[in-house]
Amino acid sequence: MAKKHKAWIHIGMPGAGDVIEPALAHHHAALVELGVASAARTTAEGFRxxxxxxxxxxxWGLKRGDVEGQWTRLVRRAEKARADLAFSQSLLAAATPEQVALLVDALGGYQVHVVVTTGLDDESGALARWQAAVRKPERLHVIETDGREPAEVWKAFGRVVGFGTASLRLDDVPRATAAFQSLPDALREVERLARRNASLEVRLEELDRKRRRLKRRLGQVA
Structure with missing residues (x-):
């Protein structure tokens, strides 16, 4: 019987672990060479x-049709790489047990692992909700981020999943920055802006699809 590939789901709290999502998307091509397929190739895909x-x-001001079937599409595309799968999205930290079960159901061909990066919020609730998804305690991984730089957290995540980050630098990975009087305020604003930008990207993608459909129709009429 063929050995199952692993699915690494990162559900980190807001904080230094936020770098994992854009880094996975930015380095998706290189990661495949290292045996890891990033389910999302853009942060907009992961957000959706x-x-x-x-x-x-x-x-988020979206219609159900804007996001319906997105998770299954990402998983099926990643399956073609015949590699381990990795996905990171902090919104999943708030998923209910029923929503967790639904997400994991699409990963039937994988051995599911969950990675949690700690942050300013209480992660105990998320840990409890995702415990059932991993089935075995050794498949639940916690990375402490207190006092760590994003590069250190990215390296620690790679170590857990099984890839090196020396060639997967963060220099070109988009990161939002803002000046605030306190770290908690800054982290909340960074997350808000990141999700807002991802929501706008989803809308732009939908408008582009409509534009292409209209262009094809006009071409048929001509």
Whole structure:
């Protein structure tokens, strides 16, 4: 019987672990060479999948059709790489047990591992909700981020998953920055802006699809 590939789901709290999501998307091509397929190739893709699984499309001003089927599409595309799968999205930290089960159901061909990076919020609730998804305690991994730089957290994540980060630098990985009087305020604003940008990307992608469909129709009429 063929050995199952692993699915690494990162559900970190807001904080230094936020770098993992954009880094996975930015380095998706290089990661495949290292045996890891990033399910999302852009942060917009990952955002849309997380919104679908958490049923929060209305909170982000989206329609159900904007996100429906996104998670399954990402998983099926990643399966073609015949490698381990990796996905990171902080919205999943708030997923209910039912939503967690639904997400894991699409990963039937994988051995599921969950990685939690600690942050300013209480992660105990998320840990409890995702415990059932991993089935075995050794498949639940916690990375402490207190006092760590993003590069250190990215390196620690790679070590858990099984890839080196020396050639996967963060220099070109997009990161939002803002000046605030306190770290908690800064982290909340960075997350808000990141999700807002991802929501806008989803809308732009939908408009582009409509534009292409209209262009094809006009071409047929001509």
């Amino acid at each position: 999948a997380a919104v679908e699984m958490t049923r929060s499309h209305r909170d």
